[in-house]
Amino acid sequence: MRKYKHVLDSIQCSNLCTNCRLVVAEYACDTCKNEKFCSECYGSVHAPHIMQKHQRLPIGKQLPEMPPCEKHPRRQLEYWCYTCLTVICIDCLLLEHRDHKYTSIDGVTKEFDTKINTNFQSIQSSLEYRIKQAEMLINAVETDSQSNQSKITNIMTLLRKTIDEHEKAMRQQILTIETEQKKQLEDYKTRLKHDLQNLNMQKANFEMLFSSKNYIKLLQTKQGFDDYVNRTNAALKSLKMPSRTEYYLERLDQLQIIQEKIKQCGRYVEVEPYQNAQLEKWIAENGTNQILNLKDRNLTDPDMKIVADLLRKST
Structure with missing residues (x-):
């Protein structure tokens, strides 16, 4: 205990x-x-x-507690020598470092704290600026992508509509001509079938009279048969067969060329970065001058971006 x-x-x-x-x-x-x-x-x-x-x-x-000085163990390190960039004690200050620039460790620590925090703040500002720039570029990439995709959608929709409408018109024209030509030929064919039917009736009447050996009646109808033959021959002679008009698809082979041209349209080509050598030279010649007179320069938005980037790099 x-x-x-x-x-x-x-x-x-x-x-x-x-x-x-x-x-x-x-x-x-x-x-x-x-x-x-x-x-x-x-x-x-x-x-x-x-x-x-x-x-x-x-x-x-x-x-x-500060550690002791190696040269003067009974003294604590309390000062910072700017000349030698080292920590020293009071005896060092009075002897080896008497003509050197110095300050207390507390003073140099606060000075270092201010300096390093200023540098940290500068780095933070630079990083935040670059992050913001990256975000702006990401948004710009997305905006460009959406805009270009929208353009592709619109032009391809219009192109498909044009192709569909043109295809429909071509097919309709072909069908119309086909219908007209077939109607003329069908009408001609119907007329011929009707004449063939009359011919078969005349043949049947003639064969019936001829097979009955009633030659008196046959001769009595001779004029009727002769009139039919003469009338039919005259009608056939005057009846013209409808002509078949041939058509061809004009410049259809050009569509293959157009197809290749379409494949060449809308290629995603890199845009060359905007440059204004005269503006960059003028800013460089301005040097460290705090005033940058942009009046009457007629600067565009890309020009102002060049100005902002160059000023940021110079600060």
């Missing part, structure tokens, strides 16, 4: 104010190294004007 009591006492002593050693310490000091104070002692110790610049730190938030 004594052993544990001793450990407990040691822990309690380590938490006491190093000035009065009576009260639990509440504060540390950024300058008074290895010292811990209760509220009352901190106020009394730091009452002198020279001590009032010290920074009070709650216990647990005090700055980490």
Whole structure:
């Protein structure tokens, strides 16, 4: 039990104010190294004007203890030498580095913090700008794609409509001519069939009279048969067979050429990047001049993009 009591006492002593050693310490000091104070002692110790610049730190938030100097082990590293770019102690500052430019480690740390955060902010701004540019380009790619697909849809729809309508018109014309020619030939054929039917009737009457051997009656009808023959021959002589008009599809072979031409239409060709050498030269000659007078330049949107990109690269 004594052993544990001793450990407990040691822990309690380590938490006491190093000035009065009576009260639990509440504060540390950024300058008074290895010292811990209760509220009352901190106020009394730091009452002198020279001590009032010290920074009070709650216990647990005090700055980490600086390592000792290799050349002067009894001294802590507290300063930064700008000339040698290294950390030094007070003895180094008074001896080897007495004519060098220096500052406190706290000062150079804050300076570095400001510088690195400024650089971080610059990088962040650059990254965010590039991300925004990438998003704009992605949107532009999508917009171009949708626009071009819409153009293809519209022109192909119109082309299909034209082809369908032209095909329908050609077929209708062929069918109309076919119908007209067939009607003329069918009418001619019907007339001939009718005449053939009359001929068969005349033949049947003649054969019936001839086979009956009633030659008197046969001779009496001779004039009728002769009239039929003469009339029919005259009609056949005057009857003209309808002519068959031949047609051909004019320039149909051109469709194969058009087909090849269609395949060449609408190829996705890369657009050359817009350039304005005169504008770029003028901006370059402007140098570091803070004022860039764009008045009366009649710049287009692509020109303004060139201006923005060049200005961004120069900053």
